[in-house]
Amino acid sequence: MITSSQRGETIVLEKIDSTVSKKLQELKTNLVFHSETCDKHEIRAHGNVVSNPVQMMVIDGQVVCPRCELENESLKVANALKQEHEERLKNIFTSRSVVTDETLLKASFATYTRNLVEDSEEKLNKSLAEKYAQDYLDGKIFNLIFQGKQGTGKSHLSYSILREVNEKSKGTSCVFVEWAVVIQSIRDSYKYRDQQDDESYYIDLLSKVDLLVIDDLGSETGATDTEKTATDFVHRVLKLVGTARQSKSTIVTTNLSGEQLVKMYDSKTISRLLKNPEYIMFTNAPDKRIAKDKGVTS
Numbered sequence: 500m501i502t503s504s505q506r507g508e509t510i511v512l513e514k515i516d517s518t519v520s521k522k523l524q525e526l527k528t529n530l531v532f533h534s535e536t537c538d539k540h541e542i543r544a545h546g547n548v549v550s551n552p553v554q555m556m557v558i559d560g561q562v563v564c565p566r567c568e569l570e571n572e573s574l575k576v577a578n579a580l581k582q583e584h585e586e587r588l589k590n591i592f593t594s595r596s597v598v599t600d601e602t603l604l605k606a607s608f609a610t611y612t613r614n615l616v617e618d619s620e621e622k623l624n625k626s627l628a629e630k631y632a633q634d635y636l637d638g639k640i641f642n643l644i645f646q647g648k649q650g651t652g653k654s655h656l657s658y659s660i661l662r663e664v665n666e667k668s669k670g671t672s673c674v675f676v677e678w679a680v681v682i683q684s685i686r687d688s689y690k691y692r693d694q695q696d697d698e699s700y701y702i703d704l705l706s707k708v709d710l711l712v713i714d715d716l717g718s719e720t721g722a723t724d725t726e727k728t729a730t731d732f733v734h735r736v737l738k739l740v741g742t743a744r745q746s747k748s749t750i751v752t753t754n755l756s757g758e759q760l761v762k763m764y765d766s767k768t769i770s771r772l773l774k775n776p777e778y779i780m781f782t783n784a785p786d787k788r789i790a791k792d793k794g795v796t797s
């Protein structure tokens with residue numbers, strides 16, 4: 500005996516059946532093959548077609564190759580993914596940089612306007628920084644040291660380089676960190692165990708980013724004239740980061756001379772972090788240049 504509910508189900512199934520077959524029919528009638536074959540997908544040798552030619556089809560009134568269509572679609576998806584990846588890398592600059600000086604967030608070459616008179620050190624250094632930014636954009640890998648007194652615009656110019664590279668490059672990740680703030684965060688993380696940005700977080704971040712600015716290296720002791728040496732964990736972080744960045748570009752700004760840096764951290768660590776550096780010097784105060792071919796060794 501057939502119950503009424505069973506009868507109902509049968510009617511629904513029949514309805515689905517007819518909808519599906521209608522769709523199939525529609526598809527079949529839309530599949531119009533064209534007499535031509537695709538040039539791109541036809542391989543010829545000695546004037547003869549050697550591979551199975553791909554028959555062109557008429558879709559929405561246009562004669563197209565189904566394989567070309569498929570390839571175009573895949574390309575679109577791949578490009579979208581690539582763009583998404585580049586976008587993600589670009590965002591690292593704003594999301595992962597450690598900047599507490601808010602004026603710095605607006606820093607760019609355009610806003611670096613101090614003392615730009617003919618032959619001034621500032622003007623020369625700005626154009627040097629612009630040149631180095633272009634070098635980074637061209638894919639060159641090298642370290643760069645901004646050296647000189649406080650308040651000369653080292654942070655501004657190094658931030659401008661990063662902004663420029665981040666805006667114009669495709670796929671170069673950039674991070675700017677105020678060194679003293681990083682060190683303080685790591686120090687705090689020993690007290691507050693659940694803090695996310697601990698030593699391993701920073702070692703990972705500073706090691707992996709393509710272009711890194713360490714702003715105000717040496718400032719964490721709060722004194723530039725003393726014989727103080729960096730504490731153990733600072734040493735450790737700098738050593739690991741320096742080792743990890745051998746094939747990456749690092750920019751350091753510092754008020755310290757090469758001699759003072761070495762005294763503070765040890766020459767091996769410093770010369771590894773800053774091998775063969777280029778310089779932008781604010782020399783209004785005399786400063787000893789670091790031997791260029793060996794990195795910071797004396």
Ligand SMILES: [Zn+2]
Pocket residue numbers: 537538539540553564565566567568
């Ligand atoms: Zn084709």
